[in-house]
Amino acid sequence: xxxxxxxxxxxxxxxxxxxxxxxxxxxxxxxxxxxxxxxxxxxxxxxxxxxxxxxxxxxxxxxxxxxxxxxxxxxxxxxxxxxxxxxxxxxxxxxxxxxxxxxxxxxxxxxxxxxxxxxxxxxxxxxxxxxxxxxxxxxxxxxxxxxxxxxxxxxxxxxxxxxxxxxxxxxxxxxxxxxxxxxxxxxxxxxxxxxxxxxxxxxxxxxxxxxxxxxxxxxxxxxxxxxxxxxxxxxxxxxxxxxxxxxxxxxxxxxxxxxxxxxxxxxxxxxxxxxxxxxxxxxxxxxxxxxxxxxxxxx
Numbered sequence: 001x002x003x004x005x006x007x008x009x010x011x012x013x014x015x016x017x018x019x020x021x022x023x024x025x026x027x028x029x030x031x032x033x034x035x036x037x038x039x040x041x042x043x044x045x046x047x048x049x050x051x052x053x054x055x056x057x058x059x060x061x062x063x064x065x066x067x068x069x070x071x072x073x074x075x076x077x078x079x080x081x082x083x084x085x086x087x088x089x090x091x092x093x094x095x096x097x098x099x100x101x102x103x104x105x106x107x108x109x110x111x112x113x114x115x116x117x118x119x120x121x122x123x124x125x126x127x128x129x130x131x132x133x134x135x136x137x138x139x140x141x142x143x144x145x146x147x148x149x150x151x152x153x154x155x156x157x158x159x160x161x162x163x164x165x166x167x168x169x170x171x172x173x174x175x176x177x178x179x180x181x182x183x184x185x186x187x188x189x190x191x192x193x194x195x196x197x198x199x200x201x202x203x204x205x206x207x208x209x210x211x212x213x214x215x216x217x218x219x220x221x222x223x224x225x226x227x228x229x230x231x232x233x234x235x236x237x238x239x240x241x242x243x244x245x246x247x248x249x250x251x252x253x254x255x256x257x258x259x260x261x262x263x264x265x266x267x268x269x270x271x272x273x274x275x276x277x278x279x280x281x282x283x284x285x286x287x288x289x290x291x292x293x294x295x296x297x298x299x
Contacts, residue, residue, distance in 0.1 A: 001027040001062055001149070001181045008057035010043055016205065017043055020057065023200040023210040027149075027181040030172060032192035032213075034185065034289070035202040041185035042078050044202075045154050049075055072099065074148035078155045078185075080139055084128035088138055089114060091127070092145065099146040106145070113141035117167065132159050140168060144175075151175060153184035157191055169195060193285040203293040217282050220291070223259040224281040226251075233274035240267045256281055 003025040010018040018040050025031040033041050047054040050068060059066040083091050089110050096106030114123050117137040122130055127138060136159040143151060153172075157165050172195060176182050186192050192199060193213070200210035209216060229237050234255070241248050241257060244267060248257040257264065268275060283291070 003066065003150070003181060003183075004058075004060040004063075005044070005048070006058045006060060008044065008047060008059075009055045010047055010052060011055055018047070018054070019205045021202065021205070021207045022057075023207055024198075025181060025183045026198070028176060028179045029197040030176045030195050031183040032186060032196035032199045033183055033202065034187065034189065034192050034199060034285075036187055036293070039187075039202045040205040041202060042154055043205075045075075045077075045152055045185065048152065049073075071150055072146055072148040074143035074145070074151040074153075076140060076143040076153040076156050078158070080135060082127055082135075082139060082142065085126050087124050088119065088127055088130070089123040092138070092142060095142045096145040099148075101146050109145050110141075113144060114138075116171075117141060117164070133161055133164060136160055137164060137168075140171075144171065148180070150181045151183070153182075155186060156184050157186065157188060165191075189284070189286045189289060199285070201289060201292060208292045209288075213285070216288065217285075220283045220288055221281040225257050225259055225264065225278060226281040227255040227257060227268070227278045228253070228276045229255060229271060230274040230276065233271055237267070237271055237274075240270070251283070251287055 005021060005023050005025075007020045007022055008018050009016060009020050021040070021044065033044070035041055043052065046052045048059055048066070061071070089107075092110035092113065093103070093106045096109050097103060101109060111123070114120060117134075117140075119130075119134060119137060122134065127135055130138070140153075140156060143153065156168065160168060169191075172182060172184070184195075196213055198211060199213050199216065201208045227237070237255065238248065241255070244260075244263045246257050246260055246263055248255050250256070268278070
């Protein structure tokens, strides 16, 4: 399956928050939709899920208008929307039935996910009695009820500790391997970089770049080297680079230089004992975001 987001625009009053955004999501390849809080990620998902109606643009699935009723969809909104004073298993069963499962199948599915996330002791307890992290796991579980083909996750790692985040990452990987269409938003670059094959980067309602993550990293690192030098020698190295007319910058404690082999061959041997490593520069996703969107990005 291929989901195409084509020229989506959305305004609230006289303020346009999505400025004709476009990108593609392919089944079997996890897509990370990333940007700062308020960049437009949740609004995009809400338009896709028809919580809001976009002002213009289309959502296409395999070339046809996307129809929610024709597909099994798992949706995890950023805000929790479950019933605090209802038992965990009862409401998962209820949501499973809403998604088209029989009562028996919904109960089996609810029990499976409760057990998967290690919450058997809370199955009959009201949701409000669980910790925030465990409530988030139940919220995640409802998105995977009835074996959805399309899974849309809005800031899914919010509130999860590292152990439970790993459990959840295993679920996402399994569904991607099974050829499901998986897209999740996050402002946490490390999760996206670890989990995703493709990315779309949004800032202030505009897509800055999208596509294969590894290809983007290669393109962004083209014709540049990194030099990881001991701090006490970095100043002298910078002076030598500047004297040789080489452009350079500093990223995460490393000097990033243009690719100029002859000049570097003349300079670097002087710092043999001070250079910890060097090589072709491959920026992290955090580096790419800062380069594209500015430096006030925080995880």
